[in-house]
């Protein structure tokens with residue numbers, strides 16, 4: 001061996017999490033140029049929507065893109081939210097893995113405390129510039145520049161200045177310059193992202209000023225705030241050994257029993273006794289911090305063998321049938337629209353989720369392509385549009401498994417928009433970029449059922465439409481002969497041609513109306529055709 005361990009390990013170094021993400025930006029969505037720009041907008045807009053939800057106010061968000069050169073853009077995102085107190089701005093926008101959301105079990109768009117700091121990293125890595133922030137919490141306002149000391153994952157604040165609150169509206173405004181990005185009008189770009197955000201958040205007003213100065217406003221389709229999500233407790237069936245071990249070791253409870261009953265959903269005193277009876281050698285009177293890994297392992301195995309009431313799903317806030325309908329009517333004006341909200345279900349034994357699906361047919365649905373239309377699948381998780389990594393997503397998988405032709409539809413050649421939103425406190429994303437939902441069987445099955453249900457509604461509309469067309473054709477053909485027939489009958493009977501013709505027409509119309517009633521089915525969706 002030429003090199004000794006001591007020599008080799010001279011190179012040994014520790015790295016910070018921001019250094020890691022700076023090197024592995026593609027993991028956060030900063031890969032292709034178009035995607036990178038959409039990712040920046042996505043991170044800021046989801047933060048604004050989360051902040052407004054928490055402040056319980058209707059969002060008005062403005063996104064502005066300025067082209068600096070071919071691959072360099074300025075992004076400005078402004079909201080009317082609560083703002084960020086000065087003491088937290090560095091941690092919030094310039095520290096990776098810091099935020100208000102990671103540690104609580106609540107249905108929010110953001111989870112990890114990476115998004116905004118990732119944008120700051122991306123700005124400084126591609127243009128060398130910090131991100132400029134203006135914030136007003138209503139009673140205090142300031143502006144500053146934020147950057148990240150990547151070696152230590154620490155914020156660097158500069159040019160901090162207080163501003164008169166009368167001079168700035170309440171909320172947060174961020175302005176950054178980003179390189180290696182591009183704006184275009186594809187399905188993966190900022191316009192489509194904001195359009196879909198507006199569809200899934202009909203209570204938000206979103207204005208977009210594109211790089212050519214074009215202004216687009218997605219108006220609010222409903223004025224009522226969505227219900228505020230509640231903090232959820234983990235269900236015993238959704239617990240891993242390390243969850244239990246870590247939660248036990250950070251618990252303030254005095255005894256293992258009270259820790260279990262207070263911390264987890266559906267854990268009654270009776271249930272605690274049942275666990276105690278099964279694991280007689282574990283001391284349930286000791287502090288939870290004293291639980292060993294092995295004891296936690298045996299407890300989790302015991303939980304899995306017990307019967308539990310399913311997890312409570314009241315902390316899940318889906319968009320709601322009426323809101324989806326209002327939003328899709330507002331933005332797509334389809335000929336036919338069918339929205340389905342399924343009841344809460346559970347994946348992996350302990351994680352509740354709700355699927356909502358809609359199919360919009362005709363009107364502004366689908367996408368125009370040369371020579372016609374093509375169908376579009378709009379994927380959402382907790383109301384956030386997922387534009388990338390569609391191949392690995394449970395929604396794509398479910399949509400692919402539906403036999404659309406059976407319902408009279410063809411997603412390759414028709415103006416159809418398929419909408420799916422999965423809501424859960426624990427969306428199983430397939431990566432840190434949060435662009436696709438892991439292919440859990442329970443989730444795929446639910447989406448498929450919802451889609452088939454919505455598809456049946458559209459199928460009724462299509463067959464009614466075809467029937468009406470056929471009926472009109474027949475009616476016209478018969479009517480073509482009534483004039484000649486009336487003439488012949490008049491000459492045989494000696495009565496007036498006009499009188500006979502009028503009665504014949506009435507008779508034909510009556511007969512066809514009757515047939516139409518007998519054959520045509522009803523429809524429970526909104527058909528505008």
Ligand SMILES: Nc1ncnc2c1ncn2[C@@H]1O[C@H](COP(=O)(O)OP(=O)(O)OP(=O)(O)O)[C@@H](O)[C@H]1O
Nearest residue numbers: 047051092099100101110111112113114115116117
């Ligand atoms: N527009 C805003 N208004 C108020 N607070 C904000 C705003 N944007 C960010 N924050 C605060 O900054 C924190 C960090 O944001 P960041 O996007 O990095 O993480 P996150 O949203 O918690 O999780 P994720 O990484 O999944 O996006 C948030 O948790 C929130 O407390």
Ligand SMILES: [Mg+2]
Nearest residue numbers: 047110115116
């Ligand atoms: Mg975020």
